[in-house]
Amino acid sequence: MTKDIKKVLDSIQSEIEGREEYNVKEMLQSPSAFIRSKAIKELSASNISVDRQQLESFLEDPSYSVRKAAVELLGKRGIDDELLVSMLDDPNETVRSTAVKYLTELGLLTEELTEKISKDPSSKVRKALVEGLIDQGAELEELKAFENDPGNDIREILKVFMGQVPLEETELLLLPKRLQKIALASAVKVKDTRAMNLLVEKVKTFNTPTLKAIAIEYLGTFPEEIAKDTLMNFVKSDDKTVSIAAVKTYGKAFGYGSELLPYAESFVRDPDEEKRIIGAQILKRLMEPSTVDLLRENLNDPSDRVRSVIIEALGNMLDYSLEEVVDRSLASTSTRLKKAALRATKKLKLTSVESGVVNILGSIKEENSLRILAVSVAGYLKYESAIPQLARIIQTPEASGKLRLAAARALARIAPQQLLELFGIS
16 A cells, blocks of 8 residues: 555646646747746746756847846756856846856956956946855955946945945945955954954944944854853843844844843843843753743733743643643734644644644635645544645645645555545455
8 A cells, every 4th residue: 555655646636737838838939928937936946957959049038037047047046157157248237247157256256257257347237256255255355356437336336345434334334244244354354352342342332233243243243252151131121122032133143042041031021022032042952841831921922923932832842731822822813823823733643733723724814834734644643633624635636736746645654544535445
């Protein structure tokens, strides 16, 4: 029977892939450039094979948006360097700049290509080169050739990269966020105590929340012995922007350890929703038994975002007192709460909420991702009442391929013989 089940699942998978490929091919024949470019973007995210002749036809499309999508396909799949290089001669600057982006990312730039791009008449193309070189860690010497570039944007980028923009709020606010980060990094060449003190002072004097957050985030790249205590002090700040940025940066740089527990407990009680969410997320990560009562107390939080994190946290901690809350959440109008309740159902292996799970997987009004999650839970827990709904999904060609495959896998777990019978195998 196992071999027959595998054949059925493989046939559904093949059908799904075949339908996807057919749909993409149909879209590629559309008179609409928008539809054709969308089809190529779908190719980028799929495993559908594309031969060189097809690629060349995409790159010769009369619409620049289609050619741009084709360049992205080449870059994302990392295929045919020669074709990617050839797009540096495309008549459209957007297509050329996209080619430059991927040539830089893939490490395909040679001195000859770099020189060619640096002489491109479009500042957009030259800017893509400069930004790409900076992202790849270029040295200052490599960029000096662009110091007198006629493009204002390019000269501004180099000015920032060379550390010529003072770390003053009025100056930094004139720059886009990406350049604000570069300005900060360029002004702090050595990550020592002196540089840390400079950033601490800036966090205290900046009035703009985004600038405060950028400075704190950069502290996370400093050596642990320099930055750890400083970030922890910022976690204690009464300034919401500072405390949130600090706890996120600390966790990313040094891990979410037990030292954050008292601050997470404080956050989850805070009037600010964002702080309560972060507090709940940290408690979920820590899985500290002593916080169970605190988490239970906050199951009535007015924010479904907070409640959903708490439900998952308690589910992970195998708190079976959660059962009634899970049942209510499965019937709520919040997709976020339903997903959290489904995950908790699986963790706790709840059988009492079977009807709620089956109602979700059988409802065409629910989001596809939610139904797929419900199907997987029903299969994992072998809910027999789900069998009719699972069979209906499998037999509905219009249903999402991923949903049908998930339903087939669930039915194979619950009632394998019935799955075989659906496909005429006795």
